[in-house]
Amino acid sequence: MSTTIEPAPERHAIGVRMKRKEDPRFIRGRGTYLDDITLNRPTLHLALVHSPYPHAKIVKIDKTAALAAPGVIAVLTGEDLAAHGLAWIPTFHGYDKQMVLAVGKALYQYQEVAGVVATSREAAHDGAELVDVEYEPLPFVVDPFVAKTDEVILRDDRESKTNHIYHWEVGKREETDAALAASEVRIDERLYFQRCHPAPLEPCGALADMDPATGRLTIYLTSQAPHAHRTVVSLVTGIPEDKIHLVSPDIGGGFGNKVPVYAGYVVAAAASVVLGMPVKWVETRTENLTTTGFARDYHMDVQIGATREGRVTALKVTTVADHGAFDAAADPTKYPAGLFGIVTGSYDFPTAFTELDAYFTNKAPGGIAYRCSFRVTEASYAIERGMDILASRLRMDPAELRLKNFVRPDQFPYPSPLGFVYDSGDYHATLRKALDLIGYDALRKEQAEKRARGELMGIGISTFTEAVGAGPSKHFDIMGIKMFDSAEIRVHPTGAAILRAGTKSQGQGHETTWAQIAAEELGLDPQNIIVEEGDTDTAPYGLGTYASRSTPVAGAAIAMASRKIRDKAKKIAAHLLETAEDDLEWSGYKFRVKGMPDNAVTMQEIAFAAYTNPAPGTEPGLEATYYYDPPNLTFPYGAYLAVVDVDRETGEVAVRRFLAIDDCGTVINPMVVEGQIHGGLTEGFAIAFMQEIRYDENGNHLQPNFTEYLVPTSLETPKWETSSTCTPSPHHPIGAKGVGESPNVGSPAAFVNAVMDALAPLGIEHVDMPLTRDKLWRAIATAGG
Amino acid sequence: MNLEYSGTETIPASKDAVWSFITSPAAIASCMPEVQSSTVVDDRTFDAVVGVAVGPVRGKFTFHVVLDPSPDRSRMGMRISGGGLGSVVDLVANADVAESNGVTTLAWKGTAAMRGPVASIGGRVIDAQAKRVIETTFANVKRRVVATAPGG
Numbered sequence: 001m002s003t004t005i006e007p008a009p010e011r012h013a014i015g016v017r018m019k020r021k022e023d024p025r026f027i028r029g030r031g032t033y034l035d036d037i038t039l040n041r042p043t044l045h046l047a048l049v050h051s052p053y054p055h056a057k058i059v060k061i062d063k064t065a066a067l068a069a070p071g072v073i074a075v076l077t078g079e080d081l082a083a084h085g086l087a088w089i090p091t092f093h094g095y096d097k098q099m100v101l102a103v104g105k106a107l108y109q110y111q112e113v114a115g116v117v118a119t120s121r122e123a124a125h126d127g128a129e130l131v132d133v134e135y136e137p138l139p140f141v142v143d144p145f146v147a148k149t150d151e152v153i154l155r156d157d158r159e160s161k162t163n164h165i166y167h168w169e170v171g172k173r174e175e176t177d178a179a180l181a182a183s184e185v186r187i188d189e190r191l192y193f194q195r196c197h198p199a200p201l202e203p204c205g206a207l208a209d210m211d212p213a214t215g216r217l218t219i220y221l222t223s224q225a226p227h228a229h230r231t232v233v234s235l236v237t238g239i240p241e242d243k244i245h246l247v248s249p250d251i252g253g254g255f256g257n258k259v260p261v262y263a264g265y266v267v268a269a270a271a272s273v274v275l276g277m278p279v280k281w282v283e284t285r286t287e288n289l290t291t292t293g294f295a296r297d298y299h300m301d302v303q304i305g306a307t308r309e310g311r312v313t314a315l316k317v318t319t320v321a322d323h324g325a326f327d328a329a330a331d332p333t334k335y336p337a338g339l340f341g342i343v344t345g346s347y348d349f350p351t352a353f354t355e356l357d358a359y360f361t362n363k364a365p366g367g368i369a370y371r372c373s374f375r376v377t378e379a380s381y382a383i384e385r386g387m388d389i390l391a392s393r394l395r396m397d398p399a400e401l402r403l404k405n406f407v408r409p410d411q412f413p414y415p416s417p418l419g420f421v422y423d424s425g426d427y428h429a430t431l432r433k434a435l436d437l438i439g440y441d442a443l444r445k446e447q448a449e450k451r452a453r454g455e456l457m458g459i460g461i462s463t464f465t466e467a468v469g470a471g472p473s474k475h476f477d478i479m480g481i482k483m484f485d486s487a488e489i490r491v492h493p494t495g496a497a498i499l500r501a502g503t504k505s506q507g508q509g510h511e512t513t514w515a516q517i518a519a520e521e522l523g524l525d526p527q528n529i530i531v532e533e534g535d536t537d538t539a540p541y542g543l544g545t546y547a548s549r550s551t552p553v554a555g556a557a558i559a560m561a562s563r564k565i566r567d568k569a570k571k572i573a574a575h576l577l578e579t580a581e582d583d584l585e586w587s588g589y590k591f592r593v594k595g596m597p598d599n600a601v602t603m604q605e606i607a608f609a610a611y612t613n614p615a616p617g618t619e620p621g622l623e624a625t626y627y628y629d630p631p632n633l634t635f636p637y638g639a640y641l642a643v644v645d646v647d648r649e650t651g652e653v654a655v656r657r658f659l660a661i662d663d664c665g666t667v668i669n670p671m672v673v674e675g676q677i678h679g680g681l682t683e684g685f686a687i688a689f690m691q692e693i694r695y696d697e698n699g700n701h702l703q704p705n706f707t708e709y710l711v712p713t714s715l716e717t718p719k720w721e722t723s724s725t726c727t728p729s730p731h732h733p734i735g736a737k738g739v740g741e742s743p744n745v746g747s748p749a750a751f752v753n754a755v756m757d758a759l760a761p762l763g764i765e766h767v768d769m770p771l772t773r774d775k776l777w778r779a780i781a782t783a784g785g
Numbered sequence: 786m787n788l789e790y791s792g793t794e795t796i797p798a799s800k801d802a803v804w805s806f807i808t809s810p811a812a813i814a815s816c817m818p819e820v821q822s823s824t825v826v827d828d829r830t831f832d833a834v835v836g837v838a839v840g841p842v843r844g845k846f847t848f849h850v851v852l853d854p855s856p857d858r859s860r861m862g863m864r865i866s867g868g869g870l871g872s873v874v875d876l877v878a879n880a881d882v883a884e885s886n887g888v889t890t891l892a893w894k895g896t897a898a899m900r901g902p903v904a905s906i907g908g909r910v911i912d913a914q915a916k917r918v919i920e921t922t923f924a925n926v927k928r929r930v931v932a933t934a935p936g937g
Contacts, residue, residue, distance in 0.1 A: 052873040052901035109900065129844070129870065286902065696786050700904035705841070708905055 012589060013519035013526050014734065017671040021527070022511040031250040034205040034222050035282045043207070044073060046268050046281040047124035049114040049131045050291070051106035054362040054699025055140035055154070058105055058113065062132035066116055069130050071123030074275065076115040076267055078103035086270055089236050091365075092260055094479045095336070096165075096327035098365060100266045105138065107154055107325035108362050109701050110290035112263040117271045117279060140362040142695040144299065144322040147359040154325060154360045163360040165327050168337045171353035171418050179314035179351050183305025187389050192768045193378045193748075194692040195297035195322065195363075197703075198370045199711060200506075202252025203283035204292055206265045208272035216243050219269055223248040223534070224258045224504055225544025228478060230536045232261055233269065235479075248534035254506035255683070256368040259330050259546050260293050286704040293330065294363075294693055295370030297322040298378045302386040310396050312405045315349045317382055319356040322363065329358075329367030330546070331374050332476045332483065338374025339633075341418035342467040345383035346427045346637060347405040352417040362699055371680060371744035373468040373547040380464040384749030388461070388756065389765060397444075398461050398753065399435055403428060406463070413730075420467055422635040423737075424727045425663065431463050434639035434661045437723060443643060451761055456646040456785075460754025464746040465637040468738045469552025473629045478543065482629070485549070486540035487557040489518055489565060490623040493611040495604030496528040502542010503554040504534045507679075508740055509672040510550065514558055516668050517734060521562030522569075523589030523603045540625055548636070548738035551668070552729075557628035559733035564624035569606045572622075575615035576601050634729045634737035638662040640746045642754035648785050651777030653689065653755055655718035660747070664739035665728040673739050674722050680743025681720050686712045687744075688751035692770050759783075786904045788915060791894040794923045798930045800858070800884035803891070806930045807861055807880075808854045816925035818918055821845065829853070837869070839914050840906040844870045858882065861891075872901030891923075 025031055063075040078101035081087045088097040102113045114131050118124035139152045147154075147163040154163055180186055207220040217239060223229045223246065230246040233239065251258060264281040272279040283292070298319050305314040321337070323329055331338045337356045344352050370377070387405075391398040406427040407414045414422040435441075443459055450457045473482035486502040499518050503510060511531040519526035533539055542554060566586065573591035574581045577599060584591045590600040609615075610622040643657040660677050667673050690710040694702045703709035728735025748769060755771050756764065762783040767775060796803050806812050810831035814823035819836040826832060829852045837846045846869040853862030865876040878895035897915070 050871055050901075052868065052871055054900075696904065698786060698898055698900050698904065700786060700900055702786075702905050704902060704905045 011520055013516045014666065014668050016516065016669065018512055018516060018526060018669055020509045020512045020672065021515065022509065033202055033250050033252055034207065034220055037207055037220050037249060039209060039278050041278065043278040043280055044117050044119060044271070044275065045121040045124045046264065046271060046279055047116050047121070047128040048112045048264060048267070048287065049116065049128045049133065050110040051102060051113050051135070052109065053106060053135050053137050054109045054142065055138040056106050056135040057138060058102055059134040059136050061114055065130040065132060066127040069123065069127045071119040072116060072127040073119065074117045074271065075127070075131060076117070076271060077101055077113070081270060084270060086236065086266060089261060089266060090479065091326055091328040092330045092478065093333045093336070098326035098328055100263050106135070108364050109699055110287070110364065110704070111325070112291065115267040115271070117275065140699045142361050142363055142699050144320050144359040144361055147361050154362060165323060165358040165360060166336050167355065167357050169353070169355035170341050172351055173353045175351045176314045176316050176353035180303055180305040180316060183313045184308045185306045185390070185393055186303065187386060187393055188301065188303045189386065189389050189766060191300045191302055191382055191385055191766070193296040193298045193300065193381050194769055195294050196370065196687050196691045197289055197294050197693055197709065198255035198257040198368070199289060199709060200253030200255055200257050203285060203288040204258060204262055204264065205280070205282035206268045207278060207280040208269040209278040210272040210276055212276040216245060217269065217273065218245040218247065220247045220249060221265060222251055222258045224251070224254045224506060224546050226504055226534050226536050227502055227541045228481065228543055229261065231481065246536045248504050251504070251506040254546070255371045256295065256330060256546050257293050258506065259368055259544070260328060260366070262292055285706060289709055290701045290704045291364050293328070293366035293368035294324070295366065295368055296378055297367070300378065300382045302382050304386050304390050306390055306394065308394070310394050310401050310404050312347055312349055315344055315352040315383070317343050317354040319354070321356055321358040321367070322361050323358050323367050324361055324363040324365035326365035327358065328365035330369050332470055332478055333480070334475060334477070335374060338369065338376070339467045340375040340379045341420060342376050342465065343379035343383050344416050344418055345380060346407060346463050346465045347383070347387070348407045348411065349417055354418065363695060364701070369547045371683060371741045373466055373470065373741060376466050376468070377745045377748070380466070380745050381749050384462045384464060385752060385766070388753040392760060392765060399431065399440065402431060402461065402463050421632060422465065423632060423729045423731060425465065425635060425637050426725065426727050427463060427637060430637065430661055430663050430725045431639040433723065433725060434641050434659055437661070438641045438643070438657065438659045440641070456648050456758040456761070458644045458646065458754040458756065458758025460642040460644070460750045460752065460757055462640045462746045462750035462753060463638070464749070465635055466548065466742060466745055467633045467635055468548035468741065469630055469634040470547050470549050471633055472631060481543065483543050483549070483553070484627050484629045485542040485553040485557050486625065486627045487554060487561040488540045488623070488625040489558070489561045491522070491524070491565060491603070491607045491610070493608050495524055495607045497524060498530050498532065499558065500532045500539045501554045501558065502540050503545040503550045505545060508545065508550060508676070509669070513668045513672055514555070517555055517558045518562050521559055522565060540627070548741045551736045551738045552634045552732060553628055553630055555668070555736055556630060556733045557626045560628055561624045561626035564626060565622055568618065568622060568624070569603060571618050572606045572609050572615045573601050576605065576609055631731050634665065634732060636662065636664040636737040636739055636742055638742050638746050640750040642750040644754040644758055646755060646758040646776065648780050651773040651775070651780060653771060653776065655685070655751070657721065658718050658750070659721040659723070660743060661723045661725060662739055662742050663725045663727055664742065665726060665732065665737035666735035667724065667726065668736060676740045677722050677743045678720050680741065681747050682712055682717050683744050684747030685717060685751065686710065688748045688769055689771050786899050788897045788899070788911060789895070790915060790919060792919070794891045794893065794927070796889045796891070796927045796930050797887065798889055799887060800882060800889045802933070803889040803930055804858055804882060806926065806933070808852060810850070810852060812929065813850070813852065816922050816929060818921040839903055840910045842870055842872060842903045842906065846874070868901065870902065872899065872903035874899050874903065
């Protein structure tokens with residue numbers, strides 16, 4: 001596997017390929033995940049009862065048999081929760097509400113209808129089987145285009161009797177329509193980004209522990225945003241925030257799935273409060289795939305206008321979004337369609353317009369940011385597929401078309417026609433590096449030779465730009481809470497330190513990279529900086545980890561907190577060196593007297609002095625907290641190339657090569673970045689070729705387990721090649737942009753573009769994902785191939 | 786998912802014998818495979834607890850079965866509804882009943898709608914199970930009718 005991201009040699013911590021500090025406990029099986037947590041007093045267990053119908057009136061719930069079952073302590077229904085004001089809770093951005101347990105009727109298959117609390121997990125599940133629910137099936141709708149007709153209304157709890165949730169638009173409609181009408185070449189293509197699911201290997205869970213002696217509710221939760229969840233629990237229940245202690249332990253993958261609040265969390269907490277005993281709920285695989293936050297499900301009509309020479313003139317994207325039964329999409333309050341406005345991508349469109357209409361359907365609610373910054377993946381797929389289709393119509397090489405239309409380096413900061421201001425980039429250099437590294441010209445020559453022999457070979461390009469790092473408080477909030485993030489650093493007398501942040505790693509490697517940032521800024525050893533996240537009693541308040549926001553926001557807070565410490569350290573250094581602060585400079589990780597570089601003190605010496613010999617007029621100790629409000633988003637980008645062979649007899653795709661060149665600005669740890677890219681590319685590969693949540697004519701969810709919803713193993717996963725360019729973000733303290741989600745954002749289009757390039761000789765221009773063998777075989781057969 | 790099945794069965798017995806058997810809830814209940822218990826509700830209805838093992842869905846399903854014979858004794862209808870383990874199954878079946886030369890023919894057609902985990906298992910597993918249930922049921926009916934028919 002090629003790993004060519006190089007460290008920055010002049011730095012001692014940032015850019016170093018340091019092994020992950022968290023891995024020794026993970027590879028020894030010593031991680032502490034939610035289900036590993038046991039308390040020193042008897043714990044009850046919760047199992048949930050689910051609706052088999054996509055839409056049904058709940059006529060009666062008979063608890064009798066369940067309550068008589070061995071070990072069953074209680075059976076809770078929506079009506080029971082209603083008595084405590086917990087039947088409904090607000091959705092992520094607060095525009096809608098969602099049922100905790102179904103009240104009156106069930107709105108999607110597998111919706112939670114009741115909860116059974118018992119003395120063991122087995123007893124709880126056995127009890128759940130005995131809850132007798134009488135349903136009266138109702139007409140249902142699982143297609144947003146049918147939902148548009150309003151013939152079946154899902155949400156009769158809402159004042160407005162329509163399935164239409166909202167309309168959102170940005171850009172210049174008339175100008176774009178006029179430019180499209182006047183364009184010499186125009187494409188208009190319906191692209192469906194299928195409903196898929198993050199499917200973290202560890203499902204969701206909660207252990208709620210109401211201590212009657214203290215009146216304090218401790219909730220261990222699979223949470224990507226523990227502080228936000230604590231605030232939500234307080235707002236919904238009325239329990240003062242100081243009486244809620246939320247702990248997010250080690251998390252076995254989140255990918256956005258562990259951002260929303262789920263029924264099991266609320267029921268476990270409510271049961272613990274009522275019963276005064278700990279209650280644990282651990283989701284099954286089926287519950288995770290059928291009820292928790294899905295991703296995508298966008299139907300996008302992409303129109304691009306261009307000149308015959310291949311200069312783009314306008315972009316218009318019209319989307320129908322399927323949100324399921326509640327508007328529980330995970331988006332910042334002012335961005336109902338997330339950051340879909342990034343849909344102009346890396347290209348300099350003179351004008352653009354995009355609009356979106358969202359609908360309720362009898363499907364599980366969600367629309368979470370699955371390893372992407374709020375709908376950026378959908379947008380990137382739309383523009384990158386659109387550009388390839390345009391290249392096909394123009395009979396132009398897709399690389400040439402891109403190079404002709406990229407935003408130029410001298411245009412940064414670049415104001416996009418849809419309202420973003422891109423911070424930095426050199427798209428031409430990154431794509432040219434990718435073309436050189438993969439040997440693009442030789443591959444095109446090979447392709448021509450293969451085509452002459454009737455073989456199907458394709459080369460796919462995706463040159464995406466993301467908008468990440470939500471976000472500036474003037475624009476970004478969730479339920480009113482501004483999307484800043486935070487860091488607190490305490491340097492101990494010996495120069496070791498503890499660093500706490502408002503984020504929460506789910507595999508990103510924060511225990512390593514956060515230490516590296518602080519170590520770089522302070523001249524300390526990253527091995528002696530312990531990082532803690534996820535405990536609301538100790539960590540500073542932050543909005544958590546999702547949407548590639550950790551490094552752009554919390555990473556910046558760490559750098560700024562470190563600089564506050566350095567400012568104080570300078571006073572101590574001046575005291576130790578018996579000179580004025582103005583006579584000192586920070587150089588080579590020491591404070592040195594200007595002109596006398598050997599007259600210097602290290603941070604370790606300063607830390608010891610902070611506790612033993614503090615400077616006159618300064619507080620003892622050496623610590624700082626910083627809440628960082630970013631001035632702008634960051635805009636990481638990349639150039640991805642996929643090379644595939646398609647078997648025209650079977651539809652089988654072999655991904656021969658995949659090269660990912662990422663530009664995420666300053667790289668904190670190249671090895672961690674490569675790990676992130678490998679994981680995200682594997683997810684992108686699965687989305688492109690394997691994964692889709694489908695519903696049948698009876699409203700059945702057809703992928704409720706890993707037999708039907710496929711996760712690639714090492715056998716299917718291609719070999720990944722990675723490299724990088726670096727255009728630091730000018731507004732981030734260390735120039736970092738974030739990278740964890742780039743491969744999931746950028747790769748689906750590269751795969752699909754490659755396969756469509758292979759099928760071009762057959763006249764096939766587009767097939768929706770997932771590109772399964774049978775789907776491609778049918779397309780090839782239909783095309784006469 | 787909806788599954789549709791159809792077929793023709795012949796029973797070497799008179800239409801009267803066959804008709805008498807297939808309109809009896811107790812008789813039909815006794816011919817269905819994996820029935821763990823059954824309760825005749827009235828002369829056209831019975832409830833049955835059936836052991837189910839379809840892929841990962843294993844346990845007891847409870848079914849309510851309604852027989853719906855036509856007054857002219859030419860057509861037998863059956864509605865089965867029920868489920869378990871979070872799944873729901875609704876089945877509607879009809880059979881045209883005719884006799885020729887002492888042999889009774891049942892030309893039948895059935896449609897099953899499934900909801901819940903059992904639906905996700907897909908036709909590849911359910912098909913085989915459904916065919917086994919149908920074959921076993923008809924084999925039992927044939928055996929029992931022939932055994933109880935005059936001269937059988």
